[in-house]
Amino acid sequence: xxxxxxxxxxxxxxxxxxxxxxxxxxxxxxxxxxxxxxxxxxxxxxxxxxxxxxxxxxxxxxxxxxxxxxxxxxxxxxxxxxxxxxxxxxxxxxxxxxxxxxxxxxxxxxxx
Amino acid sequence: xxxxxxxxxxxxxxxxxxxxxxxxxxxxxxxxxxxxxxxxxxxxxxxxxxxxxxxxxxxxxxxxxxxxxxxxxxxxxxxxxxxxxxxxxxxxxxxxxxxxxxxxxxxxxx
Numbered sequence: 001x002x003x004x005x006x007x008x009x010x011x012x013x014x015x016x017x018x019x020x021x022x023x024x025x026x027x028x029x030x031x032x033x034x035x036x037x038x039x040x041x042x043x044x045x046x047x048x049x050x051x052x053x054x055x056x057x058x059x060x061x062x063x064x065x066x067x068x069x070x071x072x073x074x075x076x077x078x079x080x081x082x083x084x085x086x087x088x089x090x091x092x093x094x095x096x097x098x099x100x101x102x103x104x105x106x107x108x109x110x111x112x
Numbered sequence: 113x114x115x116x117x118x119x120x121x122x123x124x125x126x127x128x129x130x131x132x133x134x135x136x137x138x139x140x141x142x143x144x145x146x147x148x149x150x151x152x153x154x155x156x157x158x159x160x161x162x163x164x165x166x167x168x169x170x171x172x173x174x175x176x177x178x179x180x181x182x183x184x185x186x187x188x189x190x191x192x193x194x195x196x197x198x199x200x201x202x203x204x205x206x207x208x209x210x211x212x213x214x215x216x217x218x219x220x221x222x
Contacts, residue, residue, distance in 0.1 A: 040214060041214055042212035042213055042215070043210075048208055056208070090156070099144040099146075099161075100146070102158070104155060105155050106155050
């Protein structure tokens with residue numbers, strides 16, 4: 001089945017710890033995105049990447065980092081600099097030339 | 113003013129009712145419009161794109177009003193399974209950025 005796989009589904013972070021959220025897609029999509037969703041708020045863009053080895057900051061990039069070494073993979077690291085990391089994190093991808101985004105099932109991150 | 117605004121609801125409607133949601137957007141240069149459905153603690157899933165001429169998919173009808181800068185979603189013959197949050201999404205042409213509304217919550221009651 002083609003799709004976007006996010007792992008883990010639930011993640012707990014200790015104070016001062018960096019954690020990495022995985023996002024893999026087998027849709028052959030060029031563009032990939034990371035969003036954060038908080039209760040009562042719309043999705044907010046953290047980072048996006050349109051091609052391999054290139055990515056740009058979104059609206060709330062502080063405290064996060066990404067890499068795009070392979071077309072299929074776009075991992076997100078939540079660093080210790082992100083002081084309020086508890087949220088639902090969603091990865092999305094989009095085919096080149098098309099406007100529709102598809103989402104993974106998300107990762108819920110909580111702080112211990 | 114938010115870039116995309118939706119009434120958060122909840123809209124509580126009986127089964128079989130017709131319900132409509134509106135979503136307003138502030139950027140007149142916006143070119144692509146979508147409705148996504150999001151179930152509790154799940155990812156958003158595309159319900160339908162919204163075209164200038166309006167479009168229909170079964171019980172769902174979406175319309176775009178560029179002059180007043182809003183899109184609408186009409187659900188006819190509501191089912192219990194339609195209970196969800198409906199997200200309005202707007203994108204400008206040639207940009208990477210999608211702007212998400214906060215969603216409208218629908219509860220269909222038996």
